[in-house]
Amino acid sequence: MDYRLTIDRGNTALKGAVWDNRGKLLIADSAVGFTSAGELARHLASGLLDRGEHFANAIYSSVVPSHRHEDIKTLKYLCPNLLELTRTTPLPIAIEYETPETLGADRVAAAVGASSLYPKQNLLVADVGTAVTYDFLSEKGVFCGGNIAPGIHMRLEALHAFTDRLPQVESLGPTPPWGLTTAQAMRSGAFRGIAAELEYYSRQAGNNATAVLTGGSVPLLIRNGMLNIKYHHDPYLVHRGLHCIIHYNENK
Numbered sequence: 067m068d069y070r071l072t073i074d075r076g077n078t079a080l081k082g083a084v085w086d087n088r089g090k091l092l093i094a095d096s097a098v099g100f101t102s103a104g105e106l107a108r109h110l111a112s113g114l115l116d117r118g119e120h121f122a123n124a125i126y127s128s129v130v131p132s133h134r135h136e137d138i139k140t141l142k143y144l145c146p147n148l149l150e151l152t153r154t155t156p157l158p159i160a161i162e163y164e165t166p167e168t169l170g171a172d173r174v175a176a177a178v179g180a181s182s183l184y185p186k187q188n189l190l191v192a193d194v195g196t197a198v199t200y201d202f203l204s205e206k207g208v209f210c211g212g213n214i215a216p217g218i219h220m221r222l223e224a225l226h227a228f229t230d231r232l233p234q235v236e237s238l239g240p241t242p243p244w245g246l247t248t249a250q251a252m253r254s255g256a257f258r259g260i261a262a263e264l265e266y267y268s269r270q271a272g273n274n275a276t277a278v279l280t281g282g283s284v285p286l287l288i289r290n291g292m293l294n295i296k297y298h299h300d301p302y303l304v305h306r307g308l309h310c311i312i313h314y315n316e317n318k
Contacts, residue, residue, distance in 0.1 A: 068122035069114055071145055072308035073103045075128035075137065076172060077196045082106045083305040084114060087122070089313070094302055103133075104140020111144055120146055123316060125308045127151040127171040149315060151175060151308065158182075158314045160208045170199070172304050173212065177203050179307030180278035183298060190264075190271040193304070194281035196220060198260060200267040215263060218283045221256040237283075241290050261292035268295045278303060 245251030
């Protein structure tokens with residue numbers, strides 16, 4: 067069976083996924099203990115590829131340029147047909163962005179993934195991680211721009227770092243509507259601020275828009291019952307989009 071590999075290097079984690087030739091996600095993992103994309107790829111290939119075999123196709127996406135050369139070098143041992151997601155990569159969606167060279171590859175991939183799940187719909191595509199990105203994809207399949215804000219951990223860190231008396235607060239803990247301690251007030255402010263932003267941007271995307279959410283902090287928002295919008299949660303949305311981009315370029 068032919069397998070396809072998707073690798074995404076984000077601000078805080080290196081992640082990989084393997085797909086079969088029918089588009090089914092088989093394995094997804096983060097690079098705990100791995101320093102390069104090639105090491106992660108070999109880990110993911112273990113038990114799938116026989117000795118000397120390669121992935122049929124692969125794609126690499128990164129928002130950390132300092133790792134690019136080494137990542138690509140190590141990946142090509144397992145993935146001779148390696149596609150790098152850049153501003154010139156052919157895409158199944160159109161991009162309307164005045165500075166495409168500054169548009170994060172992860173934002174592009176997430177938008178493609180969301181479009182594959184909900185074609186011909188207005189979409190809010192939100193990645194709630196280290197930072198939060200709120201992007202609008204029109205029903206015509208056009209990436210119309212978006213906004214960037216601090217994530218939950220960044221908000222809590224900033225409150226502590228830029229004030230004299232506010233403490234260091236972890237994201238895990240009570241988040242009542244109105245905080246009864248300073249720690250609760252900070253945590254609830256961070257969580258509920260993002261929940262409110264999601265509601266706002268969902269309205270901006272249109273009455274019938276669907277919010278497609280990904281990112282490590284989404285489960286925290288769900289677990290705390292803070293999402294009052296119509297949404298679909300896909301923890302592998304960026305990888306889904308990367309796989310769609312492989313498929314699109316295979317069939318051009």
